[in-house]
Amino acid sequence: MTKPTLADLEAFSVVASERSFRRAADLMGISRSALSHRMRKLEEQLGVRLLHRTTRSVSLTDTGSKLLARITPTLSELDATLDSLAEERGEPSGSLRINASKGAARLLLAHVVPSYLARYPDVELDLVSEGRLVDIVEQGFDAGVRLGEAVPQDMIAVSISKEIRFLAVAAPAYLRRFGEPRVPDDLHRHRCIRQRLPSGKRYHWEFARHGQEIAIDVPGALTLDDSDLMVEAAAAGLGIAFIPEETARDRLEAGQLVAILKAWSPPYPGLMLYYSGRRHVPSALRAFIELLRGSDMQAGLVSPYEASDR
Missing domain, CATH: 1.10.10.10 (Winged helix-like DNA-binding domain superfamily/Winged helix DNA-binding domain)
Structure with missing residues (x-):
């Protein structure tokens, strides 16, 4: 043979x-x-x-x-x-494959990737952006980047951004006409702007208070797949939207939107870079993590709201 x-x-x-x-x-x-x-x-x-x-x-x-x-x-x-031979030469080399949501990839491109490529020219960075969560080990990735709540528990995670908070928001005119929900269950009697996730599923709105967690499949005639569009639809009085606080901040401050059920909307961990601790961590990934820790993302100056695919 x-x-x-x-x-x-x-x-x-x-x-x-x-x-x-x-x-x-x-x-x-x-x-x-x-x-x-x-x-x-x-x-x-x-x-x-x-x-x-x-x-x-x-x-x-x-x-x-x-x-x-x-x-x-x-x-x-x-x-x-x-990889150890590359370390002896003093510089990482080879390839580095990272899987991230589209928003997370956008943030990495803006705040980390340019410096990384300039500092380590012998590394080929393969940054794959997709909405669905994948098993990074099974799919051959060195690391992934997602919101903390989506990171598998058996992974080593490095926090790279500040916390994120989702809020239910509506236009003042809508609330005058239909009233304001006082508890999450009240949403069943309202017009809600639902969200289609990249996986194709509709997102169930998640609330928590005093250890009680609630996920609601809200009713609504309108479904969108973009947070900015959801903000615009809510500001137009088409219903209640559930979106990252940063996305709606300008309209909230301008009084065009009102946040409701705030007591039921705690902050959640922001973006995490994660990788398997059971496999050898290549020098290219270690160098990427080190650069992340010194970036403005790690300092909490970047909002991860665009990176949410839940």
Whole structure:
């Protein structure tokens, strides 16, 4: 049997992680057909089938799962060894993959990424923005950035922004016409501007007071997927919106909107960069965290309101 190359095994690991030839090929910078050919060659060399292929997806065979479980620690150890060599040279190198919501990615681009790229030119930064939460380990990311409440409990998290608070707001004219809700359950009798999350689900408004937590699927004829649009709709008297306080601050101060149920709206942890403590932390990620800690995001000067995808 001809032994497969390290490159072939690494390619198999990427395909197994992404469950997609297209995404894996994009990550590796090669064509989908070239990657598919490489996987067929690997299967021929080993004399076993590793992947189930359909027109829409890729999955592992039992043999493929066993191979992946065996080679993953070895590939991780190799990455750690090569990374330690980079440290001996004094500068991080290689790639750094970070998954973040679109708003979080926007903040990183504005406050951290330019300095990072200028300081560490040998690092290739792959910043992937998407609304849905993913398993960063399973998907091959070094780190993720999300609001604190969305960070998995088994991750190491670094706070990088101030707290965020969500408020229910409405126009004064709306409240004069329909009255002001006194407790969250009163919202069931109101016109609410609902929010569609990036995952496609509608957001259930979350309230808390004295240890009591309530999540309400509010009624409403209007659903939007953007906080700024929700603020505009609420200011126009179309109903009650539930949005980050920073988003509505100008209109609140101008009296165009009124905050309601404030006693039920405590602040929540802001943005967190998180990563697995069970894997080797590459020097490129350690350098990124160090730069974050010295940035204005860490100093609390940046609002994370745009980064919410709950």
